[in-house]
Amino acid sequence: MIFVFFLIILMLTAAIAAxxxxxxxxxxxxxxxxxxxxSILFYFLQAPDVAMAEAAIGAALxxxxxxxxxxxxxxxxx
Amino acid sequence: xxxxxxxxxxxxLAVGISLSLTKIPFGSSETKIGRHYIDKGVEETGAxxxxxxxxxxxxxxxxLGEVTVLFIAAIGLGVVLSTSRKKATREITPAxxxxxxxxxxxxxxxxxxxxxxxxxxxxxPGGGFQGGAIIASGFLLIYLGCRERRISRVASxxxxxxxxxxxxxxxxxxxxxxxxxxxxxLPKGTANTLFSAGIVPIIYVAIGFKVGSELTGIIDNLIxxx
Numbered sequence: 001m002i003f004v005f006f007l008i009i010l011m012l013t014a015a016i017a018a019x020x021x022x023x024x025x026x027x028x029x030x031x032x033x034x035x036x037x038x039s040i041l042f043y044f045l046q047a048p049d050v051a052m053a054e055a056a057i058g059a060a061l062x063x064x065x066x067x068x069x070x071x072x073x074x075x076x077x078x
Numbered sequence: 079x080x081x082x083x084x085x086x087x088x089x090x091l092a093v094g095i096s097l098s099l100t101k102i103p104f105g106s107s108e109t110k111i112g113r114h115y116i117d118k119g120v121e122e123t124g125a126x127x128x129x130x131x132x133x134x135x136x137x138x139x140x141x142l143g144e145v146t147v148l149f150i151a152a153i154g155l156g157v158v159l160s161t162s163r164k165k166a167t168r169e170i171t172p173a174x175x176x177x178x179x180x181x182x183x184x185x186x187x188x189x190x191x192x193x194x195x196x197x198x199x200x201x202x203p204g205g206g207f208q209g210g211a212i213i214a215s216g217f218l219l220i221y222l223g224c225r226e227r228r229i230s231r232v233a234s235x236x237x238x239x240x241x242x243x244x245x246x247x248x249x250x251x252x253x254x255x256x257x258x259x260x261x262x263x264l265p266k267g268t269a270n271t272l273f274s275a276g277i278v279p280i281i282y283v284a285i286g287f288k289v290g291s292e293l294t295g296i297i298d299n300l301i302x303x304x
Contacts, residue, residue, distance in 0.1 A: 048203035048204070049129055049203040049204050049205065049208060052195065052203070052204050052208040052211075052212070053207055053208045053211060056208065056211035056212050056214075056215050057211045060211075060215040060218065061211065061214060061215060061218065061293060061297070064218050064222075064297065065296070065297070065300060068300045068301060069300075072303075
């Protein structure tokens with residue numbers, strides 16, 4: 001139970017960090033961390049199939065697509 | 079002024095959502111249909127994984143719609159990117175030896191894991207969408223690690239079209255044999271074995287191929303363009 005609270009606090013921190021960071025690559029990594037922790041929480045909530053989809057799409061593919069998009073624009077937010 | 083209005087609107091929205099959420103009795107089975115799926119699902123569809131029996135059998139038509147939405151999204155991305163297509167081939171700096179060897183070792187394992195997920199969709203958690211997404215992430219690894227390698231567009235389009243065709247043809251066969259779309263016309267077999275649940279594993283393998291090749295195509299389009 002304490003582990004779950006720790007994960008939720010980590011997730012909230014990562015979510016705030018994703019919106020605060022000026023370096024967009026770091027923001028994407030933080031957003032991917034949110035997805036990864038969400039998938040672990042889905043697993044604890046006994047939804048392993050949602051956890052799998054969240055880990056593959058949310059953490060891996062979405063982050064990759066964002067990073068590819070950032071490569072064509074600017075890395076740092078003004 | 080704008081900020082105050084925004085905060086006020088958000089507060090009203092939050093109060094409304096929380097008030098409506100307190101009225102929902104989570105955890106208790108108010109509807110009869112959910113209880114029916116849990117009690118009779120294995121017996122009616124032959125799939126041990128109740129989620130799969132709902133997604134592919136009871137709500138198979140909705141799943142066809144979901145697959146179509148993904149297909150349209152992939153096509154839309156391809157169209158948008160192809161309008162700005164320029165033939166400037168960039169200099170590709172090869173990845174380091176450690177990275178490319180690691181990718182080459184990991185890639186087949188990821189493919190096997192993804193295939194396992196969608197072939198055993200009716201037995202264990204997971205299914206076509208999850209397996210396809212895992213396979214696409216394996217191809218993403220190849221694109222990042224072994225940069226000179228590219229997937230064959232023809233093969234990926236073929237896998238995608240075949241996946242969609244198999245889904246629709248199986249549905250139409252159900253219409254021909256029993257009178258409604260996506261009828262489970264194959265024998266259900268003994269539950270909890272690989273060859274059970276009739277059309278459910280076939281459709282999930284088709285969805286796995288379709289989703290995997292579509293997501294790989296999206297990544298391929300984006301990486302080629304950037």
